[in-house]
Amino acid sequence: MNRSLAQALSVVFHPLLLPTYLFAFILYYMPASMLTLPLESRWVVLCMVVLSTFVIPGLGAYTMVRTGQLDSLEMSKREQRGLPLLFTGVCYTLTAYLLYKVSALDEVFFFIMGLIAVSVFLTYFVSLFWKVSAHSVGMGGALGLLLVLNRLMPDGSITMAIIVVIILSGAVLSARLALHAHTPAQVYTGYGAGFLLTIVIAY
Numbered sequence: 001m002n003r004s005l006a007q008a009l010s011v012v013f014h015p016l017l018l019p020t021y022l023f024a025f026i027l028y029y030m031p032a033s034m035l036t037l038p039l040e041s042r043w044v045v046l047c048m049v050v051l052s053t054f055v056i057p058g059l060g061a062y063t064m065v066r067t068g069q070l071d072s073l074e075m076s077k078r079e080q081r082g083l084p085l086l087f088t089g090v091c092y093t094l095t096a097y098l099l100y101k102v103s104a105l106d107e108v109f110f111f112i113m114g115l116i117a118v119s120v121f122l123t124y125f126v127s128l129f130w131k132v133s134a135h136s137v138g139m140g141g142a143l144g145l146l147l148v149l150n151r152l153m154p155d156g157s158i159t160m161a162i163i164v165v166i167i168l169s170g171a172v173l174s175a176r177l178a179l180h181a182h183t184p185a186q187v188y189t190g191y192g193a194g195f196l197l198t199i200v201i202a203y
Contacts, residue, residue: 006175013172015138016088019053019116020046022142025161026108031153035106045099045109052095053116057088076181078131085124085134092117112145115201119194126193133182136190139169144198 027035027042037045061084064070075081096113099105119141126132143165150158173187182190 133190137194140191140194
């Protein structure tokens with residue numbers, strides 16, 4: 001794969017952006033019968049997710065770079081991945097808690113955010129000993145989540161979305177390998193772990 005394309009895929013499908021994509025899909029693509037939240041109010045939830053799962057963790061990582069705790073935002077060294085992953089996991093857990101406390105919101109929001117938080121903490125603990133691919137964990141979790149939602153849908157199918165995620169997963173995993181950011185074992189293990197974690201917790 002071309003290096004520029006690999007870098008672009010790694011940025012566009014960065015793990016911090018995946019919650020935004022997933023929530024945007026659920027809020028604006030899922031059948032109305034699965035959500036009670038009015039359409040005109042859904043942007044509030046999406047903005048909260050963007051702020052708490054992308055902007056704040058991103059600023060936290062940037063601050064760590066500026067203070068010398070990280071060499072770069074790419075976090076290529078396993079030893080430097082722990083603190084930003086832990087900070088991100090805390091942000092995601094607080095987001096899940098907020099989604100749980102607002103009674104007007106559907107339970108699926110809390111479930112999805114809680115699931116993502118668990119996957120981040122899993123990546124954190126594994127990264128203490130081994131440099132697993134966070135991109136792969138995220139893409140595997142996204143596929144597992146879509147399969148679960150597809151099974152729960154009473155009046156529709158998201159088969160096309162599942163196919164798109166499978167194709168994108170192959171592209172992102174190939175990009176991480178092309179950039180030599182991870183070994184094949186780190187990429188495939190991360191993908192399998194993210195996928196299985198989602199399925200096991202869901203069922």
